[in-house]
Amino acid sequence: MKLIPTIGLEIHAELMTASKVFCSCSAEFGGSPNSRCCAGCSAFPGTLPMLNKKAVELIIKAGAVMNCEIAPLTSWDRKNYFYPDLPKAYQISQFNAPVCTNGSVETDGKKVRIKQIHLEEDAGKLIHDQSSKYSLADYNRGGMCLIEIVTEPDMHTAEEACAFVEKIRSMLQYADVCSGRMEQGALRCDVNISLAPEGAPLGVRAEIKNLNSVRSIARAIEHEIYRQTEAIQNNQPLVQQTRRFNDATGETYAMRTKENAHDYRYFPDPDIPALVLTDSEIKAIIATIPEMPEKRYARYTDEYGITAGDAEILTANKVLSNFFESALKEYNNPKAVCAFTLTELLRRVNLGEIELDSLPFSAADFGLLIKYGYTDKINRGDMKDVLRAMIDRRAAGGSISSSPKDICDEMGLFISEDLGLVESVIDEVIKNNPNPVAQYRAGEQKVFGFLMGQASKELKGKATPAIIKETLEKKLKV
Amino acid sequence: METSTFKLLCEASQLSFTDDEAAGFRERLDSLIEFADIKSISCDMSSAIEMNSVSLGDLREDTALPSLPPEKLLANTEPLFDCYVIPKMME
């Protein structure tokens, strides 16, 4: 019996706003406990939610890039449940009239339907210290702007689900909606998964909560497919339940809370008036969406002449693509910048030496370095070493400059424009090697390489091979 | 009401009652439910429900303002490391 997994996702993305969704506290990541809280997000009596305009604009952008319909009338509901990370004991969310519905996103030629995207508030954070008999509640994250993207169950493998998450992440980054920084929890994913024989109705579903890396999404799905397959093949009944993924063991486990039995008793929040959005307001917001990856891709291949494969890599990540474009501002040679970016920069990122989100050098410095190499200010072979120094010097900290100019200066890598020096060095080489010179002048061309090598050794970093060659040929003819 | 319903409501309300308390309480709760029974009143459920509404321009501008200093925020409880304290939670 072949079992087909069916997968639907709920992706929570934190919006890039300055303030929280219903109060004016800072929406910055982190902060010392309860330092980004007011009476409102701490649920003190008498406080009321004030909806953040930017949050509405950002969810409309998210909906637009995912081809959703934007509701002309949208409203907020209370989802009631007790948990100490939720001080009001209800989460303000959207149940009846979400901002976005009926969208779709294509990945690798496969279409995944988006059921809805709604705006809600994040919960606080509980800190569990093994040694203590208490848990501690920090509400800094409570009230941050979240959108929840709910897909239809249109995926069937871990790869498809991961590709979809990567795609969504990239789209949200490009639209300036979400930083996509999963390590900060800015993008989290719940996976709904069930197995059933081909053609049969959907099986009993498990929901795996709160996965915060693409890798753990893949591992959790793989494990869940394994677990459910085992159960079905051994005729063990599956129950609909909420599960968690243990990163250390690579396994999912059922949560202890009675979350599955919850009736959230949704009802319209009487504190928040419904929001009427006009066509022109929606259009004006959509018009501010920055260039999306498809458009950049076309520009890179058509205008810059970058290969399709390279353009895809460059545009897959907005941070990388933005870096590339900023570097171009310093040195407008797309092919050269692309080549060095994809080889040297990504190599170091992949090695884990540096992180794209927090590079130790600016795009301008990076572009300048490439410019040095490609305009014969330094030898191209030296570019790698300079980049290495730029990283190391920044890592070492202190007052040593990590600018490419200072590094090249100090390492003596700049190629001299001093023709007098070149001539005197070559004169010296000719004088010291009478035999090869005589051989050359007698028509033995192959000794030219030897003489060239002698000159280059002396002039390393001070003249380009072209100048050395030209000067040497000139002098040998005399 | 059924005992099971009463238990669900206690769970939803995070309240509990001793058997002695429950007897009288359930009676008063039942009388309230009886009083509020509007099932027999006929009305068109599809008719529009009037809602308070606002437009985009009425919403709060996205500006971060200073939060409440933790010492003020936490003055009505006994915090630990500037956090609220709850009995150990397990998932």
Next chain:
Amino acid sequence: MFDIMQETVKSLRTRLDRREISAQELCAEFLEVSHAMNPDLKALALITDDEALAAAKKAQLCIDKGSSGALTGIPAAVNDNIMTEGIITACGSKMLAGFIPPYDAGVIELLKNAGCVLLGKAAIDEFSLGGSPRSGVAVSSGFAPYSLGTDTGGAIRRAAAFYGLTGLRPTYGRISRYGLAAFASSLDQIGPIAKTAEDCAIILNTISARDERDATSFGNPDSEDFTSGINKGVKGLRIAVPKEFFSDNVSDEVKAAVLEAAKTLEKQGAELTDISVEMTEYAAQVFCIIGSAEAASNLARYDGVNFGLRGEGAGYAEQIVDSRNRGFGSEVKRRIMFGNFVLSGENYNDYFMKAHVLRSKIKAEYDEIFKNADIILTPTVSDLSEKDISTKRHLADFCTVSASLAGLPCVTTTCGYRANGLPVGMSLTGRKCGEAVILQAADCFERIFSPELFGQF
């Protein structure tokens, strides 16, 4: 010396501005009355002498500079479910005993800016749920010339009716709810309880403002002067009298007094029309369902974690239940349980949704009436026995809840007395934002019925 018990906001303004008394002396006198009588009457949950005297001193400086406003230097009490920074706000609940809010409610800010002298916090039923008239005691017993009450299903109006005062529930949204501990968010409103409609108008002028912290508030967008109808009579005002409010559910004494008042207004030039409204039949039930559902959710935040009574228990689940078991009174518990009942499973459609649809019908019916009328005149309470109301009618009286559900302004003033000497109140309900008109009619009646309130000024 004058008798402060008889003074209105209006008359005290004149005396303060004429320097017949200083703000400090006035404050001290009211504090003296409060301290003398509060042990028996328990009208105030807290008397704040120091803060009051300091505010009076500041107010006197304004008066001396000639920059006083309508309320500068005039003492007041505010309900204990309205947050006052640094001053215990317990909401009449064990749950919040000793709770010190780190912020002022929107109305408190407005009163403080106006130079008002807050004498203390008026005692209320737990979270002001019962719609009990307690908040009228402070004014009727002379603790303060006015107070700010809160009205979900009629508390302000019932207070006025029971204690022979004037109480205004403004249009929903006129006054910020920021800092009012929510009971039922879509029904709660703050309003003044005073001796005259004119005082209510004066107070409303100060406290009606849009608040950036309450999305449902719109304040006074037209900068209307709510005293504009004062002393203008009622000539040409169209007053509708719905027969359903004069049925067998209402005692004969109440009926007679309110109908007599209608005649008085007619003599002054108002046009009376008899009308019929269907909504009275289910208004109390609709109110009970929506109010309880909202309350169940609003009161869920009280779990003893970040403020309030902290229960005991080995785990979070045990501790929170213990906090709530001990913190809430029995009636609040009943409302929470009922609220969760109407929101659960299939009850949601049968009770909550249906109540919402019926509420819309109530609003629509009022809209229809106000096409041909300026005011709807009804009794405030059907019967004068508080006991009757709490047992038979549950929570709120059908006379007052309709205006709450429709979000309309409604003023109660005294229109007669029963044989046992207790006052009878009548309610004048206006169209949305029609406060000035209902206050105009109430004022006209008061000048005829209680001329002593308008004494020398």
